Amino acid sequence: MEDTNEMKMEFDSYSSNESFARVAVAAFCTRLNPTLEELSDLKTAISEAITNCIIHAYDNQIRKIQIICRIKGQEVEVNIIDHGKGMEDVAKAMEPLYTTRPDLDRSGMGFAFMEAFMDEVQVESTPGEGTCVCMRKKLGCFTHPYA
Amino acid sequence: MEDTNEMKMEFDSYSSNESFARVAVAAFCTRLNPTLEELSDLKTAISEAITNCIIHAYDNQIRKIQIICRIKGQEVEVNIIDHGKGMEDVAKAMEPLYTTRPDLDRSGMGFAFMEAFMDEVQVESTPGEGTCVCMRKKLGCFTHPYA
Amino acid sequence: MGELFQKRGTVLTIRLPKEVDHHHTEAIRCEADRYIEQEHIREIVFDFMDTGFMDSSGIGMIMGRYRNLGMIGGRVSAIHVNERIYKILYLSGVYKVIDITKKREWSNRDEKKGEYGDGRYE
Amino acid sequence: MGELFQKRGTVLTIRLPKEVDHHHTEAIRCEADRYIEQEHIREIVFDFMDTGFMDSSGIGMIMGRYRNLGMIGGRVSAIHVNERIYKILYLSGVYKVIDITKKREWSNRDEKKGEYGDGRYE
Ligand SMILES: Nc1ncnc2c1ncn2[C@@H]1O[C@H](COP(=O)(O)OP(=O)(O)O)[C@@H](O)[C@H]1O
Ligand SMILES: Nc1ncnc2c1ncn2[C@@H]1O[C@H](COP(=O)(O)OP(=O)(O)O)[C@@H](O)[C@H]1O
Numbered sequence: 001m002e003d004t005n006e007m008k009m010e011f012d013s014y015s016s017n018e019s020f021a022r023v024a025v026a027a028f029c030t031r032l033n034p035t036l037e038e039l040s041d042l043k044t045a046i047s048e049a050i051t052n053c054i055i056h057a058y059d060n061q062i063r064k065i066q067i068i069c070r071i072k073g074q075e076v077e078v079n080i081i082d083h084g085k086g087m088e089d090v091a092k093a094m095e096p097l098y099t100t101r102p103d104l105d106r107s108g109m110g111f112a113f114m115e116a117f118m119d120e121v122q123v124e125s126t127p128g129e130g131t132c133v134c135m136r137k138k139l140g141c142f143t144h145p146y147a
Numbered sequence: 148m149e150d151t152n153e154m155k156m157e158f159d160s161y162s163s164n165e166s167f168a169r170v171a172v173a174a175f176c177t178r179l180n181p182t183l184e185e186l187s188d189l190k191t192a193i194s195e196a197i198t199n200c201i202i203h204a205y206d207n208q209i210r211k212i213q214i215i216c217r218i219k220g221q222e223v224e225v226n227i228i229d230h231g232k233g234m235e236d237v238a239k240a241m242e243p244l245y246t247t248r249p250d251l252d253r254s255g256m257g258f259a260f261m262e263a264f265m266d267e268v269q270v271e272s273t274p275g276e277g278t279c280v281c282m283r284k285k286l287g288c289f290t291h292p293y294a
Numbered sequence: 295m296g297e298l299f300q301k302r303g304t305v306l307t308i309r310l311p312k313e314v315d316h317h318h319t320e321a322i323r324c325e326a327d328r329y330i331e332q333e334h335i336r337e338i339v340f341d342f343m344d345t346g347f348m349d350s351s352g353i354g355m356i357m358g359r360y361r362n363l364g365m366i367g368g369r370v371s372a373i374h375v376n377e378r379i380y381k382i383l384y385l386s387g388v389y390k391v392i393d394i395t396k397k398r399e400w401s402n403r404d405e406k407k408g409e410y411g412d413g414r415y416e
Numbered sequence: 417m418g419e420l421f422q423k424r425g426t427v428l429t430i431r432l433p434k435e436v437d438h439h440h441t442e443a444i445r446c447e448a449d450r451y452i453e454q455e456h457i458r459e460i461v462f463d464f465m466d467t468g469f470m471d472s473s474g475i476g477m478i479m480g481r482y483r484n485l486g487m488i489g490g491r492v493s494a495i496h497v498n499e500r501i502y503k504i505l506y507l508s509g510v511y512k513v514i515d516i517t518k519k520r521e522w523s524n525r526d527e528k529k530g531e532y533g534d535g536r537y538e
Contacts, residue, residue, distance in 0.1 A: 252358035
């Protein structure tokens with residue numbers, strides 16, 4: 001089977017598209033034969049990054065969210081990109097429990113979950129220009145006892 | 148709930164992406180509350196158009212396929228676009244049982260299925276430039292007795 | 295792939311995958327033709343037990359095998375066919391040339407519906 | 417939404433949707449707070465019976481209700497929690513402040529696994 005495979009998508013930042021985005025990326029990765037647990041991990045991480053675009057980057061205004069997804073060998077790389085308000089201090093934003101929107105009941109656990117559920121998370125952000133969250137995870141390469 | 152919603156995606160023309168494309172479009176339409184039968188109809192029509200890009204437009208070479216999907220009210224519009232070899236005579240290509248690849252066991256039923264399963268199918272094609280198949284279907288607006 | 299093909303005498307049963315699309319039919323076409331040529335198959339039974347999705351690539355696969363067997367006087371049938379798959383077989387006209395046996399779960403519901411009522415029950 | 421909220425005395429049970437994400441928690445947050453304010457709720461039970469997916473928006477929703485109830489001395493619990501949801505509650509630290517009761521299907525498997533073994537069985 002082919003060794004690399006790429007997919008891009010762009011969609012409106014409606015909260016109803018959160019589940020669409022999770023399912024689409026998961027479907028794209030099916031051919032890696034991920035375990036159910038790996039798929040749940042991937043979906044949770046994507047859900048966190050997409051929700052952040054909607055709430056934080058775009059303040060609930062309807063703009064575009066982009067996903068670029070690459071499969072190389074057994075690894076998937078997912079880039080989630082917005083052109084929203086960006087972050088001044090990425091390191092601080094990534095601290096567990098840190099949130100700028102406690103008023104919206106945000107837990108500040110979004111980045112912590114991305115890091116817990118993916119192998120690697122990199123964030124690039126420019127205030128006023130936008131943010132790219134790049135996450136990587138190896139899928140389906142271990143025989144997993146519970147999935 | 149919002150009244151229009153748009154999604155674009157682009158991916159490599161690997162046959163393993165056929166099921167990804169079906170699932171992604173179906174997931175995008177979930178919020179219209181489609182019946183199971185409507186979802187199957189939609190997935191079949193999309194599968195036909197994507198397969199045509201892979202086999203006919205690109206002769207199994209790996210190039211890009213684009214999907215543009217819009218929801219307006221209860222209707223979904225799906226555009227499936229390739230930049231492949233195009234068709235001289237669209238009307239003839241759309242005749243049931245007509246196929247240029249009987250050697251690959253094509254049935255010539257692709258367009259017939261798209262027309263059977265969607266409310267509307269329009270095809271624009273330019274030889275040497277590519278093809279856009281535009282399909283529309285109302286979803287979830289009737290209470291369906293079996294789904 | 296191996297375990298999806300079962301040969302008994304001159305009858306080959308092919309247990310089809312969940313999704314019978316272009317991607318999945320490619321390998322099945324080749325393997326089925328190898329059996330027809332090398333193992334003197336006269337009849338093919340397509341088993342749709344696991345199948346929930348099929349598009350026209352599936353129709354092409356079935357008709358191609360029908361043609362290949364037809365030349366040597368063989369026959370083709372489909373078993374464990376659910377409502378969706380039946381719709382596809384029906385619309386394509388394939389139901390006219392192959393024997394179709396419905397999936398049990400579906401047969402009751404189907405009586406009420408009275409549509410596509412041509413297949414045998416099993 | 418109505419039928420997902422059940423009030424018995426001062427206990428409010430909220431049957432959560434299949435996917436507890438940002439999209440689905442928005443409406444639940446508002447409705448729950450309306451109950452807390454207007455209907456003298458002292459305890460909230462989150463019922464995860466139908467839930468297979470949750471992200472940190474769910475954690476925010478639970479912690480927010482915990483805070484709102486905490487101010488009036490109430491409590492929060494989670495029932496019918498499956499393995500996945502438990503993992504999320506565990507990682508977030510929420511398991512320390514709310515009572516968690518596992519889903520029956522999971523409790524057997526869990527004994528073998530011996531991980532996240534803090535919740536009560538039901
Ligand atoms: N895409 C983004 N654009 C702008 N700011 C962001 C983005 N993602 C995260 N942030 C900032 O980082 C903070 C922490 O994010 P996160 O860990 O996901 O927690 P939460 O979403 O619960 O606030 C957010 O409160 C926000 O200020
Ligand atoms: N995207 C496309 N690009 C070029 N030619 C196409 C495309 N789609 C369909 N065709 C042509 O139209 C014919 C009929 O298509 P269709 O009804 O889907 O049947 P089949 O795929 O079984 O051949 C094809 O055989 C091919 O010649």
